[in-house]
Amino acid sequence: MSKVRVSAVVNGEPVEFLGGTRQSLLDALRDELGLTGSKEGCGTGDCGACSITLDGTLVCSCLVLAPEAQGRRIETIEGMAVNGVMHPLQQKFLEHAALQCGFCTPGLLVAAKALLERNPDPTETEIRYWLAGNLCRCTGYDKIVRAVQDAAAELRQEAAR
Amino acid sequence: MNDAFVQAAALRVVGTRPIRPDGADKVTGRANFGADLRMPGQLTGK
Numbered sequence: 001m002s003k004v005r006v007s008a009v010v011n012g013e014p015v016e017f018l019g020g021t022r023q024s025l026l027d028a029l030r031d032e033l034g035l036t037g038s039k040e041g042c043g044t045g046d047c048g049a050c051s052i053t054l055d056g057t058l059v060c061s062c063l064v065l066a067p068e069a070q071g072r073r074i075e076t077i078e079g080m081a082v083n084g085v086m087h088p089l090q091q092k093f094l095e096h097a098a099l100q101c102g103f104c105t106p107g108l109l110v111a112a113k114a115l116l117e118r119n120p121d122p123t124e125t126e127i128r129y130w131l132a133g134n135l136c137r138c139t140g141y142d143k144i145v146r147a148v149q150d151a152a153a154e155l156r157q158e159a160a161r
Numbered sequence: 162m163n164d165a166f167v168q169a170a171a172l173r174v175v176g177t178r179p180i181r182p183d184g185a186d187k188v189t190g191r192a193n194f195g196a197d198l199r200m201p202g203q204l205t206g207k
Contacts, residue, residue, distance in 0.1 A: 036197035037190020077190035090188040094180050102187030103194060 004067040010035070011079025019066025026050040028066035029076060037077035037106045041135070048134030051107035052076050058114040060133075077106035080113065088151040088158075089113055096147035100138035108134045112148045120156055124149065 001020040008015055010033065017032040019025075024043070029035045029052070038061055041049035045060040052061045053075040080087045089112050092098070099105045108131060115122060115130040122130065127148050128141070136144065186192040 030197075035190075036193070039194070040196065081189050086185075086188065093188050094184045095178075097178070097181070099181075099184065099187055102183070102192055105187050106190045109188060 004070075006067055006070050008069045008072050008074055010074045011076060017066075019069070021065070021067060023066040024062045025052075025064040025066050025069050025074075026061035028069070029061060029074075032066075035076055035078050038110075039103055039106060041103065041107075046133075046135070047104070047107075048111060048131075049104050049107040051110040051134065053110065053114055056114075056117075058111055075110070077110055080109060087113065088154045089116070089148065092147040092151040092154070093144070096143045096150065098139060098143040098147040104134055104136040104138075108136065108144060112144075112151070115148070116152050116155060120152060120159070122148075122152060 001022055003018040003020055006017055006019045006028070010029070015033060017028060019028045019032065026038055026040055026043075029038055030040075038052055039049035040062060041047035043062045045063045048060060050061040051058060053059070054064065054069070055073050056075075080090060087109075089109050093105065093109065098108075111131055111134050112127075115127065119126060124145055127145050131141075131144065131148075181187075183192060
């Protein structure tokens, strides 16, 4: 597989790596950059475990080619806690027990954060639709939805202060 | 088990909502699953 030099900004840090022309961005993040927080559940865009944002847009990184990241701004789960302080979503996932095995959790958190950046006060239906692309086989989703609602409320309070 | 016994036992765990001990690693992406490990000299099937 031929390699292409790729420069991007990952979680605020400029990075350079050699990406294969047929390598997924997910594999590049995991294997070239060592960021294994994004998971490969299916590799076909069905499960959402590899969710990241590319210039702010939520995508399945398994469906993006590594060279497509050239010049883009990437956010992964590793960038969600800032200086060791968890994002309210991470905190609420813990408090509401919105995870069990934890494999879907990074993708769900990245997706939920992208939702709250667009819509700070989503209805339960809007949350369920937005997270429909993230499969979880442990929780039954109810606890995840409640955690997102609670985190949204906290973020709105913070914004109002 | 009668009520008196339950009261005497002063439940400290049942009925509480402890945060799972592996939770922080799992919500930050630090938790290592099988596919996240790289051993020296590891062979990979393609």
